[in-house]
Amino acid sequence: xxxxxxxxxxxxxxxxxxxxPPYVGMYVCGPTVSGESHLGHARPxxxxxxxxxxxxxxxxxxxxxRNITDAGHFEEEGREAEDKIxxxxxxxxxEPMELVHxxxxxxxxxxxxxxxxxxxxxxxxxxxxxxxxxxxxxxxADGYAYEVNGxxxxxxxxxxxxxxxxxxxxxxxxxxxxxxQLESTRALDHQDEKRNKSDFALWKKAPPEHIMRWQSPxxxxxxxxxxxxxxxxSKYLGKEFDIHGGGMDLQFPHHExxxxxxxxxxxxxxxxxxLHNNMITINGKKMGKSYNNVIKLTELFSGNHPLLSQxxxxxxIRFFILQSHYRGTLDFSxxxxxxxxxxxxxxxxxxxxLMKKEPIEPTGLADExxxxxxxxxxxxxxxxxxxxxxTAKVLANLFELTSHINSVKDGHLPAGAIGLDTFQLLQQHMxxxxxxxxxxxGEHTANNGKLDGVLQLLxxxxxxxxxxxxxxxxxxxxxELAQLGVLLKDEKDGGVSYQFE
Ligand SMILES: [Zn+2]
Numbered sequence: 001x002x003x004x005x006x007x008x009x010x011x012x013x014x015x016x017x018x019x020x021p022p023y024v025g026m027y028v029c030g031p032t033v034s035g036e037s038h039l040g041h042a043r044p045x046x047x048x049x050x051x052x053x054x055x056x057x058x059x060x061x062x063x064x065x066r067n068i069t070d071a072g073h074f075e076e077e078g079r080e081a082e083d084k085i086x087x088x089x090x091x092x093x094x095e096p097m098e099l100v101h102x103x104x105x106x107x108x109x110x111x112x113x114x115x116x117x118x119x120x121x122x123x124x125x126x127x128x129x130x131x132x133x134x135x136x137x138x139x140x141a142d143g144y145a146y147e148v149n150g151x152x153x154x155x156x157x158x159x160x161x162x163x164x165x166x167x168x169x170x171x172x173x174x175x176x177x178x179x180x181q182l183e184s185t186r187a188l189d190h191q192d193e194k195r196n197k198s199d200f201a202l203w204k205k206a207p208p209e210h211i212m213r214w215q216s217p218x219x220x221x222x223x224x225x226x227x228x229x230x231x232x233x234s235k236y237l238g239k240e241f242d243i244h245g246g247g248m249d250l251q252f253p254h255h256e257x258x259x260x261x262x263x264x265x266x267x268x269x270x271x272x273x274x275l276h277n278n279m280i281t282i283n284g285k286k287m288g289k290s291y292n293n294v295i296k297l298t299e300l301f302s303g304n305h306p307l308l309s310q311x312x313x314x315x316x317i318r319f320f321i322l323q324s325h326y327r328g329t330l331d332f333s334x335x336x337x338x339x340x341x342x343x344x345x346x347x348x349x350x351x352x353x354l355m356k357k358e359p360i361e362p363t364g365l366a367d368e369x370x371x372x373x374x375x376x377x378x379x380x381x382x383x384x385x386x387x388x389x390x391t392a393k394v395l396a397n398l399f400e401l402t403s404h405i406n407s408v409k410d411g412h413l414p415a416g417a418i419g420l421d422t423f424q425l426l427q428q429h430m431x432x433x434x435x436x437x438x439x440x441x442g443e444h445t446a447n448n449g450k451l452d453g454v455l456q457l458l459x460x461x462x463x464x465x466x467x468x469x470x471x472x473x474x475x476x477x478x479x480e481l482a483q484l485g486v487l488l489k490d491e492k493d494g495g496v497s498y499q500f501e
Contacts, residue, residue: 003058003386005243006327008251008274009173013388016273018242024060025241026052027233027271029250030122032069033103034084036296037110039317039332040280040287044247046318047277047326047389049116051245053437054385065236066119068107070100071126071212073225083222086212096212100126110297113314115439121236125228129214132223132231135265136202136216144264148193150205150219156198159260170198170260173274174252200257202227226257233258234266244271248278277326282307283333295332302499304489309334311497312341313452315441319344322391322438347398348442350405351434359423363416370404370413371422377401378429385437394433401430455486459496462488 003016018024028048031037048066055062073084089096111118125132136152139145145154160170160178170178178198201224206213213220233241239262246255255274262270279286282293295305303311320340324330377397384393405426407413418426434440458477465473478488485501 001383001386003054004388005273005275006388007272008276009269011175014273016242018060019240019272022059022061024055024062024243025237026055026062026064026243026245027229027237027241028064028066028119028244029229029246029254030067030069031103031107032073032084033100033107034073034088035103036298037107038287038297039282039295039300040247042110042114042297042317043280043321043326043330044245044277045111045116046114046321048245048275049114049439050322050391050437051243051275051389052117052119053439054389057432057437063121063237064119065121065123065233067229067232068100068104068122068124069225069228070097070104070124071129072223072228083210083212086210086222089211097126100124106298110314113297113301114318115315115441117439123232123236125223125232128228128231128235129223131235132227133203133214133216135227135231135261136223138265139202139261142264144260145202146195147218150221151193151201152203152218153194153199154202154257154260155195156200156260157196159264163260163263168259168263168269171252171256173256173259176252176256200224200226200253202261226254227261229254230258230261230265230270233270234262239266239270240268241271243273243275245275245277248276251276278329281329281331284331298500303497304499307334310338311452312337316341316344318438319440323395325388325390325392327388328392343399344440344442347402347434348440350402350409351430352442353409354405354427354430357423359420359427360416360418362420363414365414365416366419366422367413367417370407370417371419374401374404374418374422374426377404378425381429381433391438394438398430398433401426455481455498459488459498463496 004013005016006013026048028044031041045066048064052062052064071083071085085096085100089099092099094102136145139154140147140152143155144159145152156170156178163169203216203218203221203223205219205221210222212222214222233244244255244258251274259270262268281287282291282295285291285293287293287295293307295307299305300308300312300317301314303309316337317340320332320337321330323340323343377400381394381397384390384397387393404418408415408417458481462474462477465471465477481488481498487499487501489497489499491497
């Protein structure tokens with residue numbers, strides 16, 4: 001059975017056939033580094049890391065491009081649009097590139113904590129201004145954009161008229177009907193430079209106070225958000241590549257705009273397979289500033305957020321995300337995370353035991369039913385992965401295998417109950433799925449787990465010192481940790497938590 005993925009473009013599962021096997025080109029929209037990454041960002045990056053790992057495991061040579069948006073992302077498409085990086089830099093009193101550096105490092109650190117493999121290329125928008133300008137020039141020359149007062153806008157209605165006839169209307173990916181949008185948004189504020197509200201900026205004129213600005217044929221300005229992904233994906237993966245991924249929230253307008261821009265420039269639909277992960281909700285609610293429930297990754301790792309009852313390790317979060325299918329919704333709750341923490345520990349302990357165990361010589365004790373069950377569970381795991389990356393079902397099988405392993409480990413079955421061949425098959429596939437494809441690590445093998453252990457030990461020593469009224473020692477521990485940037489906090493219930501500065 002070959003790998004099938006759900007293609008958002010055709011709205012069905014399709015057999016994955018690369019354009020130039022054994023090479024695979026994959027582009028995933030990366031973060032806007034104007035602030036810290038939060039729980040919602042963890043899902044696409046872990047989901048596509050597992051796809052990257054699986055494709056490598058299947059023997060493909062994958063070029064995985066995940067960009068960093070360090071310019072050009074703005075919420076408002078109105079006349080006064082301001083770049084998110086620019087406005088945040090003003091707020092934090094930092095040079096824009098200082099701000100970008102700070103949050104890029106924090107993001108890359110979090111990706112390492114999750115044990116995500118590094119993408120092959122991590123290009124930045126500011127490093128590709130020239131390529132973006134070139135694309136905009138082509139779009140203008142072909143008549144699908146117009147310039148107003150130093151800004152350039154993509155003409156969505158024109159594109160739609162022409163490309164609908166070629167079977168590629170604007171809205172092809174998201175299923176949105178442009179005519180409906182035009183009807184409801186026809187009345188434009190007379191201040192707006194755009195002809196239609198659905199038009200989007202390719203280039204914005206920089207107002208005098210705007211700190212991020214580049215020279216262009218249209219004067220000093222900065223690029224729109226969507227154009228960077230078109231420019232960078234075609235530069236590194238070619239005009240037509242295999243996979244484009246991202247969160248479902250990017251389908252419209254971001255990916256729709258990418259398709260329009262790239263198709264005008266390159267005369268071909270940029271990617272064959274469009275994959276989108278679903279969102280994470282928090283206790284049943286959408287995550288958002290208005291609900292006051294955005295949990296940053298550093299807060300998750302330290303437990304320092306009102307919605308968290310404890311810290312959660314990056315591995316627990318990774319496991320939690322893989323417990324559901326990437327296209328399904330996933331609801332965060334402390335109970336669910338605690339269950340994931342326990343389950344991961346159980347899986348990891350059995351896995352560690354299995355990997356250290358020498359295969360057993362045949363003893364005539366092999367339990368044929370058990371061996372058959374193991375072989376079936378192992379074979380099914382690949383089928384589940386091939387069925388649109390059903391990590392949830394793979395994990396269910398890993399747990400059945402864990403039960404089998406434990407029955408031998410705990411002495412309920414004799415050591416020879418698993419035959420030699422089956423034992424080796426089991427070791428090989430447990431390693432393949434647990435470590436190579438899922439990228440899981442036990443808490444004690446991840447750095448964060450070690451650090452957590454050391455800090456818990458210091459907290460215990462400090463508690464013991466306090467109970468003996470040895471305040472010199474307890475204060476020394478607190479102060480010296482603070483100097484290292486680790487702040488201890490005495491909780492009301494008598495517990496102690498810590499957070500990193
Ligand atoms: Zn993008």
